[in-house]
C-alpha cells in the first residue's frame with residue numbers, strides 16, 4: 001500500500017502507561033513507525049496497578065504488574081499495539097499475543113547518579129545508595145565497599161529526587177531510562193558490566209500486538225532489529241531456565257559481535273550472567289559464546305551450568 005492510502009486509514013492506537021518514561025518510549029516508537037510506514041499513530045493512556053500502588057515492587061509481584069493492564073487492553077481490542085520495557089516482561093509467552101518487534105537496543109548498562117558528581121569508588125563507606133532492585137542491591141553489596149543499600153521505589157524523577165534532596169548519596173538506574181528522558185548527562189558514572197550486570201532485556205523495548213492480526217504483525221516488523229532480538233532472547237531464556245522472575249537477583253547481558261570462523265563472517269553472542277544471594281556474599285558468574293541463531297540454547301545452557309554450580313540456592317536466600 002502507498003503512504004498516501006495509509007494516511008487515509010484510521011490511526012493505530014498505541015496503548016501506553018502514563019509515566020514520563022513510558023510516554024517517551026511510546027512516542028519514540030510511534031514516530032519511528034510513522035516515518036517507516038506512513039501510518040499515523042495515536043497514544044492511548046492506560047493506568048496500571050503498578051502506577052498507583054505505593055507498595056514495594058517485590059511485594060506486588062514484580063514489574064509484571066505494569067504489563068498486564070496493557071495486555072488486557074490489547075486482548076479486548078481497545079488498543080492496537082503496546083510498547084513495553086522488555087526487561088519488565090515476564091518470560092512466559094502470553095496467549096494470543098505476538099512480540100512483533102524488538103527495536104534497536106539502547107545502552108543496556110546501569111548508571112549511578114550520585115551527589116557532587118561522585119563515582120561508586122569515590123563514595124565513602126557508609127554512603128547511602130538507593131535501589132529497589134534485588135539484582136542491583138546484591139551486586140552493590142558484593143563489591144564490599146561498605147555502602148548502605150536503601151530500598152526505594154518510584155519513577156526516575158522520584159528516585160533522582162532522593163539525591164537532589166540530600167536524603168541519599170546516590171541511586172542506581174538504567175542508563176536507557178535516563179537517556180529516553182533526555183537526562184543521560186545526570187549520570188555520574190556508567191557502571192561497568194564487570195561489576196554490575198544489567199537486568200535481562202534492559203535497554204530494549206518490546207512491541208506487542210494480537211497474533212490474529214497478520215497485517216499488523218507484518219507492519220510492526222519494520223521496527224525489528226534481529227541482533228537485539230537475539231541478544232535479549234539469550235538473556236531471557238537464561239532467566240526462564242533459572243525459573244527466576246524479573247525481581248530476582250539475576251543479571252545478564254549478551255553482546256553482539258562479528259567474528260570469523262573458517263574464513264566466513266559469523267555474528268556471535270557473548271553472554272555474561274550473574275546470580276547472587278541477597279547480601280552479595282556469594283555469587284555465580286559465568287559466560288558463554290555462541291552463534292546468533294542459537295541464542296535460545298546459549299541462554300538455556302548457560303543457565304544449566306549456573307544451576308549446576310548452586311545458583312538456585314543463592315536465589316532462594318533473602319536479606320534479613
Ligand SMILES: NCc1[nH]cc(CCC(=O)O)c1CC(=O)O
Pocket residue numbers: 063085086087088172173174176177201202203204205
Ligand atoms: N523497572 C522499571 C524500569 N523498566 C525499564 C526501565 C528503564 C529502561 C530500560 O531498561 O529499558 C526502568 C527504570 C530503571 O530500571 O531504572
